[in-house]
Amino acid sequence: MxxxxxxxxxxxxxxxxxxxxxxxxxxxxxxxxxxxxxxxxxxxxxxxxxxxxxxxxNFNARALAAKRTNTIGAIIPTMENAIFARGLQAFQEELGRNGTTLLVASSSYQTDLEEEQIRTLVSRGADGLLLIGYRRDPKVYEFLHRQGVPVVAAWVFDPDADVPTVGFDNFLAMKMLAEKVISLGHRRIATITAATQGNDRASERLRGILAAMTEAGIPENDLSIIETTYGIDEGGVALEKLMTQQIRPSVVMCGNDVLAVGAIAKAKELGLNVPADLSVTGFDDIEIAKISSPPLTTVHVPHRRMGKEAARALLNMVGTTGGRTKILLETTLQIRESLAQHTD
Amino acid sequence: MxxxxxxxxxxxxxxxxxxxxxxxxxxxxxxxxxxxxxxxxxxxxxxxxxxxxxxxxNFNARALAAKRTNTIGAIIPTMENAIFARGLQAFQEELGRNGTTLLVASSSYQTDLEEEQIRTLVSRGADGLLLIGYRRDPKVYEFLHRQGVPVVAAWVFDPDADVPTVGFDNFLAMKMLAEKVISLGHRRIATITAATQGNDRASERLRGILAAMTEAGIPENDLSIIETTYGIDEGGVALEKLMTQQIRPSVVMCGNDVLAVGAIAKAKELGLNVPADLSVTGFDDIEIAKISSPPLTTVHVPHRRMGKEAARALLNMVGTTGGRTKILLETTLQIRESLAQHTD
DNA sequence: ACAAGGAATGTAAGCGCTTACATTATCTCT
DNA sequence: AGAGATAATGTAAGCGCTTACATTCCTTGT
CATH class of the missing domain: 1.10.260.40 (lambda repressor-like DNA-binding domains)
Known part of the structure; x- marks a missing residue:
């Protein structure tokens, strides 16, 4: 041969x-x-x-010669549930309209894995990167900057960030929901959240609850916190733990809808009536929030717009130095039946 | 400069x-x-x-020189719901164990888009490809063969296929479920399915229902069929259509769990009691099946094993000519409360 | 009819890496 | 100690494409 x-x-x-x-x-x-x-x-x-x-x-040869791939990478924490699906879909659609391809990787909420994925995507020649959340090792941003790869951080809004952010105020959004909860008479509050370590969305949301409590004169220590990985089953397990504690909460505020739906399912399994015996709230307003029974009270996030704006921002930055776009999107309270007045 | x-x-x-x-x-x-x-x-x-x-x-330079990327591509119909998530996760894990990276694209159930993605992935240098379902234009397989890119078709099992398949018998699985349904006294059956055109999983499942009906002496024409795109809302819309027909079904067999959950939600909204007034079944047994209320009777598919086996098959084929692996996985009936005896 | 200028095409030098093959250093055995 | 084998490293030829620059061809104006 x-x-x-x-x-x-x-x-x-x-x-x-x-x-x-x-x-x-x-x-x-x-x-x-x-x-x-x-x-x-x-x-x-x-x-x-x-x-x-x-x-x-041959794409690789082309990329090598042209030093441009018309490809943008996105690293999301997980593909296992629908939290990022809609936003990413919109992101992709907007890129497609510009003849740009999307490369997706998922980090399983692990910092080191994310960093590895960043390197991979960069060495694959991504013209730009979409990252979820802003807080991460400064070295990451340095590296990206050195390589001349523009970045947008989405799902967060931070006017002081070194990179453009397209998102919403996690702190304020959750605080508003917590205020609503408290105004309904709840005092024994619990929360099921993703690990806050290295996850600014989660920690900001947690801060939101605490701030609302403080303002209402409820001691911060009264908040029972359970950290867990995202997942329906995990939400159930967390709820079970919560309900075996000395002081049972009257409301469980979950870090996202997936956890919340899991919590509701488990609560029912335990013979609890939601919301009569226990209120539950979520965050995101994805599809399952509506079909949950009872339907879930949650924070509505404009996922599609966020994805679209992020794509635009990124597209603008390709071939440019820097860029200072900051886009703040509004969230709204989506009141449904899983949250009710508390009466002792 | x-x-x-x-x-x-x-x-x-x-x-x-x-x-x-x-x-x-x-x-x-x-x-x-x-x-x-x-x-x-x-x-x-x-x-x-x-x-x-x-x-x-520089990945591109490396790929160009080495003619190998240690990358495998997968094209799934959708990322919007969890149907493929678990299988793909397992697929990815197994690849990772072999130092191979996964590149995912989604085709939105569109044949032409899928073909485009195949070209893209190939020209990006994928060492192999995972495709969902087997039935597609023979030219696609010819192209892949000419390019020397091995393929595995998953989510289906077809001993006569020209490429390795790793999956289950969609026909038989649905037929078994239909037999169960019929044995519970149901005669007025309806189905909500994905477009069967160019989707062998969907059409096989449909055939399964029809076969069971025929064997039970129920005329095939009695089956009301609604084709729709996958999605919770779409399932609801379809159900509504079904329930405004002259003859109302006593059971709705859905092509997957997502549609089924949407159908249940809508049924409840219409004041119907599931399963007393209407039974509903799904297919896949993804997480939401369990937390649906009532919990969903469905066909359990061993997604994780399927993903893992597909990865192994593909890895074996890289650098090889052809390969004839065919792996048949068992599905099981997952009986829950959304399906009940029918009594007139 | 011819020069000037622009449009269409060709030539060839890389892009950043891998790898066959050549060269040099090191070891083993008698 | 020296031959022969083996290990470590170097040399340089591509991989398949893009693109700056050179060349050729056709317009156009006078």
């Missing part, structure tokens, strides 16, 4: 197409990338050759 | 590392790819240079 394989069976290259069409490789390249810089007759000849040979350009 | 920029500011390359460490580029490359082929002293020198310079290899 050395002499006979002049041309046979190998997947066709740009050069093959050029030879077949009787033009130079430069012309073929131009046909594919800026068709208007080539006269129609030639173009047809080339396109015919492309078809005939079943030619497919 | 022409004379001064000998070295400044550019992101470091292999050659920079080599120069810095005082060795050849080949040695640096070997340090990174097969460390044992290089003596420790040299290796340390090189690794130090790598660290010092903050060197990150």
């Amino acid at each position: 050395n002499i006979g394989d002049t041309n046979k069976d190998r997947t066709p290259t740009l050069a093959d197409v050029a030879r077949f069409a009787g033009v130079s490789t430069a012309t073929v390249s131009r046909c594919l990338n800026s068709p208007d810089r080539v006269i129609e007759e030639t173009r047809n000849k080339v396109l015919k050759a492309v078809r005939e040979l079943g030619y497919a350009p | 022409n004379i001064g920029d000998t070295n400044k500011d550019r992101t470091p390359t292999l050659a920079d590392v080599a120069r810095f460490a005082g060795v050849s580029t080949a040695t640096v490359s070997r340090c990174l790819n097969s460390p044992d082929r290089v003596i420790e002293e040299t290796r340390n020198k090189v690794l130090k240079a790598v660290r010092e310079l903050g060197y990150a290899p």
Whole structure:
């Protein structure tokens, strides 16, 4: 297999197409990338050759030569549930409209894994990166900056951040919900949250609850906190733990809808009536919030808009130095039946 | 910016590392790819240079030179719901164990988009591809074969397929469920399914229902069929349509759990008692099946095992010609409360 | 009819890496 | 101690593409 394989069976290259069409490789390249810089007759000849040979350009070679991939990477904490799905979908759609491809990786909420993914995406030549949340090792941003890869942090809003953020105020959003909860007479509050370590969304939300409590004169220590990984089952397990404590909460505020739905399911399993015996709240307002029974009181996040704005911001930054876009989106309380007045 | 920029500011390359460490580029490359082929002293020198310079290899250049990316692509119909999440997670984990990266794309259940994604993934240099379902334009498989990219079709089992399949018998699984349904006295059956056009999983499942009906002496025409896209809301809309028909079904068999959960929610909204007034079944047994109220009777699919086996099959095939693995996994009936005896 | 200018195409130098092959250093055995 | 084998490293030829620059071809104006 050395002499006979002049041309046979190998997947066709740009050069093959050029030879077949009787033009130079430069012309073929131009046909594919800026068709208007080539006269129609030639173009047809080339396109015919492309078809005939079943030619497919080698992306890696192209990226190497052009130093641009038209690809943007996104690293989300998880694909296992729908929290990021809608936002990412919108993100992708907006990129698509600009001829840019999306590369997704998921970090399983692990900092080190995320850093690895960042390196991977960068070395794959991503023209830009979407990250969830802002707080992370400054070295990460340094690295990205050195590599000249623009970043947008989404799902958070931070006017002081070094990179553009597109998101909402997690602290305020949760605080508003907590105020509502407290105004309904609840005093024994518990929360089920994702690990707050290295997760600014989670920790900001937690802060929101505490702030509302403080303002209402409820000691911060009264808040029972359970940290757990995201997941329906995990929400159930956490709730069970909460309900075996000395002082049982009258309301459980969950860090997201997935945990909340799990908590409700478990509560019912334990013979509790939601919301008569126990109120439950969520965060995000994803689809399951509506179909949960009882339907979930939660914070509505404009996922689609966030995804779209993030894409725009990123697209603007490609090839640019820096960029200071900060976009603050509004969240709204979505009151449904899982939260009720508390009466002792 | 022409004379001064000998070295400044550019992101470091292999050659920079080599120069810095005082060795050849080949040695640096070997340090990174097969460390044992290089003596420790040299290796340390090189690794130090790598660290010092903050060197990150250029993936595209590597792929171009090595003709191998250690990357496997997967194209799933949707990321919007959890149907594929668990399987894909397991797939990814197994790949990870082999130092292979996963690239995911989603086709939104559109054939043409899927074909585009296949081309993209191939031209990105994927060493192999995971596809959902087997039935598609033969040209696709021809293309893949010509490019020398191995494929595995998952979520289906087809002993006659030209490519390895790792999955279960959609027909039989649904037929068993339908038999159970019929044995409970149901005669007026309806189904909410994904578009069967170009979707072998959906059409096989539909065939399963019809086969069970025929065997039980129920005319096939009695089956009300609604095709819709996957989604909770869509399931609800479909159910509403079903319940305004002349003859109302006593059971709605849904093509998957997402549709089923949506149907249940809508049924309750319409004042129907599930399962007393209407039974509902799903398919997949994903998390929401359990927490639905009432909990969903469905077909349990061993998603994790499927993902893992698919990864193994694919890994085995990389660099090989063909491969004939066929793996049939068992599904089981997961009986819960959304399905009840029918009494007129 | 011819020069000037622009449009279309060609030439060839990389992009940053891997790897076959050549070279040099090191070890083993008699 | 020296030959021969083996290990470590170096040299340099690509991988398949893009693009600056050179060349050729066609307009257009006078």
